[in-house]
Amino acid sequence: MPQTLDAAAVRSWCSLALDALGREREEIDAINVYPVADGDTGTNLYLTVESAAQAVEAVFAAHATRATEPTPGDAVRAMAHGALIGARGNSGTILAQLLRGMAEVLAPPAPGDGDHAARLAPALRRAAELARAAVAHPVEGTILSVASAAADAAEAAEAGAGGRTADGGATVRAAYAGARAALAATPDQLAVLGRAGVVDAGGRGLLAVLGALVRALTGEVPAALPAGHRRHEDPATVAPGAGAGEDGRPAFEVIYLLEAGEAAVTRLRERLDRLGDSLVVVGGDGLWNVHVHVDDAGAAVEAGVEAGRPYRIRITHFGAAAHPPEQVQRAVVAVVPGEGLAGLCAEAGATTVLARPGEPPASGELVEAIRRAHAREVVLLPNDAALRHTAAAAAEQARTEGVRVALIPTRAAVQGIAALAVHQPDRRFDEDVVAMTTAAGATRYAELAVAERQSWTMAGICQAGDVLGLIEGDVAVIGADLAATAEAVLTRMLAAGGELVTLVLGEDVPDALADRLERYVREGHLAVDTVVYRGGRQSVPLLVGVE
Structure with missing residues (x-):
């Protein structure tokens, strides 16, 4: 296989990493004892990479509509952004930052016809540095140690190439070998791992991601880990409820995306560090993923509100897994x-x-x-x-x-x-x-959307800013006004009969529109009832159903 890091290789890396974590998710969950023994690290890493893979697929789909090919930079930036917005748990959040660090080095265009794979060693180094900086109190024997060892080994491979840049395949093979050795050492670095007889779950997941990179660049499948890299003692050595508030550790995991500036995030870090532990804040350029373990989940969210706009808020009680x-x-x-x-x-x-x-x-x-x-x-x-x-x-x-x-x-x-x-x-x-x-x-459906660009539709040519009435997924009406277009859509739908009209209004749609449409239905169809719901922030301003 060509050992180059083009957009197709990044796409393959995402797909292979997702497959690997899918196969190993349960095993990684089973060895999850730090920082909280809640048995979800494998699942969280899988969900994080799944979001990254979806973002990369979206880039390829967008380019396909224009008959163009994405650049390596397009693909690797999408991978990092997808991981950021979909990051789950402590390890997933750190993985998102690792990918962001790699993207910072790999995304800029390569001079001439240079191969982005030549930048893999510095990319791994930047990834390890950013991940450590994102963790409030870095601990050795974790995914951070495995990431640093991967960067060390990659740099050593390049240095040993006789002054020449090592090829991408050699670099990632060395990184994988270094990470694997570091993973094996984690029980000796972190006492809780040694007592449980396991390697670090986050580091185990990162090794799977690096193994996928080896396969994407070389076609080689890294050797399976020996049995010693899995749990080899009774799981009862770690209390299943550890970290659920019973031993003095925080009871809740709080995660949210945050739109905020650098200065506000700096203040947020300080405040959350006082509230709890396992604090990881990753991202940049105005978008951040915040992860912290606290006793007061409300205070952690309020801190985010003061810093900027938090959304996609997820709060998990660690005791819930022990008492389902x-x-x-x-x-x-x-x-x-x-x-x-x-x-x-x-x-x-x-x-x-x-x-x-x-x-x-x-x-x-x-x-x-x-x-x-x-x-x-x-x-x-x-x-x-x-x-x-x-x-x-x-x-x-x-x-x-x-x-x-x-x-x-x-x-x-x-x-x-x-x-x-x-x-x-x-x-x-x-x-x-x-x-x-x-x-x-028995429910026909429609939606009102706003055209983003000039386009051919089944109802004719639309211009940017036109209101589109889509019935059963096809554009049936093109108008300039939301209310008038909605009335035209209702007329078409009710021509086939109906007993109930359902209207779901978007966040910025005034109540006056619902009042107008209710009157329109009542005046033209006396036997038809109308119900209205507020949908909040949604992709289109109006959804319509006719039963």
Whole structure:
């Protein structure tokens, strides 16, 4: 194989790393004892890399529409950004910073026809430096030690190349070997690992990511780790609830994305360091991922509000894993496009996954939601045609874990609302699924969007700024005004009949629009009812359903 780091190699690296972490996720979870023995490091790393891989695929898809190829810089920047916005847990957050450090060195164009692989050693060094700087109190025997050892070995390989730059394959082979040796030494560096008889879980995950890089550049599959690199003593040597507040350690893990400036983040670091431990703040250029373990989760979020705009806030109680809720018979998991619908669906008893504009949920997030529902039977509502394959993969994974999952292929949020309206958990599972599927299928859907550029559509040529009325995914109406275009869409949809119109308004849409559309429906169709929901921040200003 050509040992060059082009965009295709970065894409392959992401895919192979995701595959490797998918295979090793449970093993890595099993050896997770530091900083908290909550058994989720492998899962968190998988979700982080899945987000990175999705971002890289999005770059390739965008270039395909223009019949161009992404540059290595495009791909590696996307990988780092995707990891940043999808980072989970302590190790996932550190991995995101490692990838950011590599991107800083690898992303700039190579002079002439130079190969980006020639920069791998300095990229690994920058990655290790940035990761250490992001951790409030670095500890040896962790993923940080493994990252530093990888950089040391890569630099030594280049220095030993007789004054010539080592080829990319030689550099990553050396980095992998150095990381592997450092991983084996982690139980001797960190007492909690030595007592449990395990290597560091985060470092184990990083080794999988580096092994994927070796394979992407050389085609070689690194040798499997010997048994000594896995747990070899009774897991009971580490209390499963360690870190859950019972031994004086913080009880909550708080993670959020934050839009803020450098100075505000510096102050935030100081404040969060006083509140708790395991503080990691990664990112830059106005976007940060904040991770901390605290007793007062509210104070950690409030600190973020004072620093800037926190969002995608996730709070986990460490004791929850040790004392899981009693399993219920049936649950519904629904993907929703805005906070308003998330609240509505939660009130109806569903476990929700928020899909923010430009950030579709990964299959791992859907699997986690199914687990969080803690039910023997789950009805999964993806509510987006583009999530069909993602939802199918999540359902298949959950089935392997013993959960009975029915995937209803809802293509829009209004179809999911219709399905939830007829959900009856005390009915037989198959009967409930049939009723929900029928209700969803009987709901036609539309959305109002704003065109970003001139384009050909089924309704003619649109210009940037035009309002597009899409019915069942196809542009049916082009207008200049949101209200008038919405009325035209309703006219077309109600021409085929209907009993109920559902309107879901975006964050910035005034209530006056809903009032106007309600009057429009009432005046033209006396037997048709209208319900209005506030969807919050969503990708389009208006969603429409007709049942």
